Amino acid sequence: MSTLETRFAGIKCLNPFWLASGPPTNCGEQIMRAFDAGWGGAVWKTIGTQVTNVSSRYSSIDWNGQKMMGLNNIELISDRPSEVNLREMTEVKRRYPKHVVIASLMVESKREAWHEMVQRAEGAGADGLELNFGCPHGMSERGMGSAVGQVPEYCEQIVGWVKETARTPVIVKLTPNISDIRLPARAAKHAGADALSAINTINSITGIDLDTLEPRPNVDGKSSHGGYCGPAVKPIALNMVQQVMSDPQAVLPMSGIGGIGSWQDAAEYILLGAGTVQVCTAVMHYGYRIVEDMGDGLLAWMRRKGYESLSDFRGLSLLRMCDWKHLNLNFKVVAHIDESKCIGCELCYTACWDGAHQCIHLDRALAAPDTMRTPAMVAEESSRRISTTPIAKLDLNGGGVQGPYVTPLERIPRVDEEHCVGCNLCSLVCPVPECITMQRVDTGLVPETWAERVAANDGTEVDSAGKCAGR
Amino acid sequence: MSMSESTNFFSRAQGSVEVAARFAELHPPLEKTAAVIEALRCLYCFDAPCAAACPTHIDVPKFIKKIASGNLEGSARTILDANILGASCARACPVQVLCEGACVMHRYNKQPIEIGRLQRFATDALHASGAPLPFSPGADTGRRVALIGGGPASLACAAELRRRGVRAAIFDARPLPGGLNTYGIAEYKLPLAESLREIDLLAQLGVEFHFETVVDAAKLAELDASYDAVFLGMGLGGIHKLGVVGEELEGVTNALEFIAGYKSGTIHRAPARVAVIGAGNTAIDAANAAVRLGANEVHMVYRRGSEQMSAFAFEYEHAREVGVKFLWHVMPVGVVGTKQVQGLELAHLETTDDGSLVTRPGENFVLATDLIVLAIGQATHTEFLDRTPVRDGAKVRLERGRIVIDRDTGQTSNPKYFAGGDCVNGGREVVDAVADGKRAGIGIAAWLAGQRANSLEIAGGYDVNA
Structure with missing residues (x-):
């Protein structure tokens, strides 16, 4: 029987799904509804000195008809009095003792201020503390948030202060707005942090109103850079999580954050070592109810894979990440088009010609292969062709030379396997599942990495650390 | 006008x-x-x-x-x-x-x-x-082309000519432009007003219209003398007659007149019972229109079976959906009535081994009807071209009444004459006529430019590469 129950830095969790610190965790009433919906934990909207927020606060970018591919906010930490937040926190923990409540904290960089806030949060019943060293807008101008997270020394100092008094696990939330996220992570670990969470939001401007020329979100005609999140940031966040988790000097229990909205997203973070995952944008978009399929889908996948608990697969894909120099230069794949699935859109053709290596050709219906016929020549020929309305009944094939496939032969591209570099692009643009697959070609060469090649030329030993496992 | x-x-x-x-x-x-x-x-x-x-x-x-x-x-x-x-x-x-x-x-x-x-x-x-067409007329070349017929082929040809600085004058027998686009397309697809709105934009390009002008052999000779080229886009002629007794009775009409009538406001209602003869797309349009105009029993009458009908499958479906009934394998042999149509006498047909249709004697029956709409194909309307002048040893060549053209340029065997649309293809879609007209417009402008270059060369000193 597979289970989603897990422990994170010593904290017992009903499931790995936590709400990230943000608008969905503004108050106790919300958090209790979230717990009812199935969330295992919630990181309370950052508590600190009460702030004043602006109106408006959020902006987003849509992509090809999909709303909110990326969301940006210029909202600050909680604008409610801290005593109200903490009183409600006590109430939530009283009613939901098995659910995890983490207090996200941010105060000015003074030892006493941190000591006081840590004690108040723990007094209110928090199961753990998350130090917000990541908020990239507004608070950073006041020397807090990412202004701390961007300087490893500050990071280390504040974590040290917190650890002097904290009795519950201390999670340090990292900012992605930095060249190497491992440096603040190492600092946090060095100062005794119990866990990390990553990433916070990314500095961004989502767009500009082309009528008024005002960037978004618009506050009385002006805007300010905000924190970017949502599906668009997931690849960036996954990379940062992996960097930290693969670094022996930084690795700690990790709560993964960034663009998570589905069970697949959660599984990917856990495969790169995350212990729990935090969700904000997807809930802002669709509500707390999304957690149901995150759990349901993840459990179903675990059963298919034979995993009984999250620890059975946590970090497994970390083993498959390595530096480029350790990749096998003699591994080769080439694109293969399944003619019976091809619909003849020719997106692979135009992508390969304009965006890759000119290895896909439209010459199946020609007498001989023609690798010199350019897209412009193809288009020109079509423009000169005279076509008329067919008098006969419905003909869905679009004319052309019919081969043994449903799609006319002339519209099914051909891969020049000899010259295909195996870049994947055609398979990425192909709209039909499993139509273009990348198939392994035996080069007859033994595996060789760049590191090995350089070493062989230098006569030096290869550094085997970080070499890909499972090769 | x-x-x-x-x-x-x-x-x-x-x-x-x-x-x-x-x-x-x-x-x-x-x-x-x-x-x-x-x-x-x-x-x-x-x-x-x-x-x-x-x-x-x-x-x-x-x-x-x-x-x-x-x-x-x-x-x-x-x-x-x-x-x-x-x-x-x-x-x-x-x-x-x-x-x-x-x-x-x-x-x-x-x-x-x-x-x-x-x-x-x-x-x-x-x-x-409310914006005009996003194209401007080309710089005036001083050349003039007469276009016969104001349907889609001529309109498309005229637009290409205007964009190339060639003057285009359309001659049409009707009071409004557009040909079948205006008068012949089912109103639930293309309202008459929408066709006119589109042509208004064309007029802004400087296309000239001469309405209620019938172009016969004499008129064509006149145009030939005063224009630099002629585009033939007059479409097809009238709908074929049945050739049976009683065809002249009141209540026998044809699909084009019927459709043009309700579209232009002269027909407001259909009688209770309507019989449409034919099974092409126009026949379906007429039958569907009869239903919409209030007929409660509309039959389509066809010599062969549903699998041989020339209407598109989706048109057939549409007719069935609105309740049109079909009588297959029957042939009209007479119209019943004294002054006004009362019925259509039909004979059953069967196909012989060699594919020809023969009537089954003694089994004729009468379909009671108040209106008979013929939709059994249109004749060609090209006889008047017989008297076009011979140029470069050729008149405008016809084949089974259709004008023969070079498909890339629309040029006929008489180099000054170009053609496109139904009078060339025997009756296809609006878009086919537009394509023909477009190619011809480009073809005419190129031909006129070539003529000009030649004449200047002959006059001497003109360098075409200058």
């Missing part, structure tokens, strides 16, 4: 409110959000099959992407650059066998992109904006 002082044909549409109410659009316009969602579904194929299937080769993915990006001006320009009657084609085209029939989506998620409705969305937006 001579020069077209009126460029507001739209205001002259004599639509009847009653007819309009009964001919609600078959394909209603897309609302803006729906249009963008549909546009985003387009895969943006390279060398797209939809564009190849379109006789005018509208760059479909290009105009659809412009809808998605919110560039409606550019979208309409993309459509109209390839097909100046893009607005009416969006409504009148049998897209199921053209662009949408070729859509790769049939082989993907099965639902083709609604290209016709998207095209209408873009062209409607242009019309609603």
Whole structure:
């Protein structure tokens, strides 16, 4: 029987799904509804000195008809009095003792201020503390948030202060707005942090109103850079999580954050070592109810894979990440088009010609292969062709030379396997599942990495650390 | 009437409110959000099959992407650059066998992109904006072309000529331009007023219209003498007669007159019982119109079976949906009645081994009907060309009454004459006529430019490469 129950830095969790610190965790009433919906934990909207927020606060970018591919906010930490937040926190923990409540904290960089806030949060019943060293807008101008997270020394100092008094696990939330996220992570670990969470939001401007020329979100005609999140940031966040988790000097229990909205997203973070995952944008978009399929889908996948608990697969894909120099230069794949699935859109053709290596050709219906016929020549020929309305009944094939496939032969591209570099692009643009697959070609060469090649030329030993496992 | 002082044909549409109410659009316009969602579904194929299937080769993915990006001006320009009657084609085209029939989506998620409705969305937006066509007339070459017939072929040809600085004068027998686009397309597909609105924009390019002008041999000779080239775009002639007793009775009409009548406001109602003879797309349009005009029993009468009918499958379905009944394998042998039609006498037909049809004697029956609509094909209307002058040893060559052209340029065997549309292809779609007219317009302008270069060369000193 597979289970989603897990422990994170010593904290017992009903499931790995936590709400990230943000608008969905503004108050106790919300958090209790979230717990009812199935969330295992919630990181309370950052508590600190009460702030004043602006109106408006959020902006987003849509992509090809999909709303909110990326969301940006210029909202600050909680604008409610801290005593109200903490009183409600006590109430939530009283009613939901098995659910995890983490207090996200941010105060000015003074030892006493941190000591006081840590004690108040723990007094209110928090199961753990998350130090917000990541908020990239507004608070950073006041020397807090990412202004701390961007300087490893500050990071280390504040974590040290917190650890002097904290009795519950201390999670340090990292900012992605930095060249190497491992440096603040190492600092946090060095100062005794119990866990990390990553990433916070990314500095961004989502767009500009082309009528008024005002960037978004618009506050009385002006805007300010905000924190970017949502599906668009997931690849960036996954990379940062992996960097930290693969670094022996930084690795700690990790709560993964960034663009998570589905069970697949959660599984990917856990495969790169995350212990729990935090969700904000997807809930802002669709509500707390999304957690149901995150759990349901993840459990179903675990059963298919034979995993009984999250620890059975946590970090497994970390083993498959390595530096480029350790990749096998003699591994080769080439694109293969399944003619019976091809619909003849020719997106692979135009992508390969304009965006890759000119290895896909439209010459199946020609007498001989023609690798010199350019897209412009193809288009020109079509423009000169005279076509008329067919008098006969419905003909869905679009004319052309019919081969043994449903799609006319002339519209099914051909891969020049000899010259295909195996870049994947055609398979990425192909709209039909499993139509273009990348198939392994035996080069007859033994595996060789760049590191090995350089070493062989230098006569030096290869550094085997970080070499890909499972090769 | 001579020069077209009126460029507001739209205001002259004599639509009847009653007819309009009964001919609600078959394909209603897309609302803006729906249009963008549909546009985003387009895969943006390279060398797209939809564009190849379109006789005018509208760059479909290009105009659809412009809808998605919110560039409606550019979208309409993309459509109209390839097909100046893009607005009416969006409504009148049998897209199921053209662009949408070729859509790769049939082989993907099965639902083709609604290209016709998207095209209408873009062209409607242009019309609603009140903007002129996004093209200007070319610098005047001083050359003049007479175009015979004011239908889609001539309109498309005239637009290409104007864009190349050639003057274009259209001569048409009717009081309004557009030919079958205006008078012959089912109102639930293309309202008469919409056809006129589109032509108003063409008039702004400087196309001249001469209405109620019948071009016969004498008139053609006159035009031949005063124009630099002639485009023949007069379409087909009248609908064939049945050739049976009683055909002259009141209550026997033909599909073109019937459709033109209700579209232009002279017919408001159909009687209770209507029989349409024929099973082509025009016959279906007439039968569907009869139902909408209040007939409660409409029969279509055809010599062969449903599998041989020339109407598109989707048209047949449409007729069945509105309740049209079909009598297969029967042939009219007489019209019953004294002054007014009372019935249609029909004989059963069977197919012999050699494929010919023979009547089954002694089994004739009478279909009671109040109106008989003939839709058994149109004759050609090219006899008057017999008297065109011989040039370069050739007259305008005909084959089975159709004009023979060079398909790339529309040029006939008489080099000064070009042709396109139904009088060439025997009767196809609006979009085929537009494609013919477009190629001919380009062909005529090139031919005139060549003539000019030749004459200047002969005059001496003109360097064509200068």
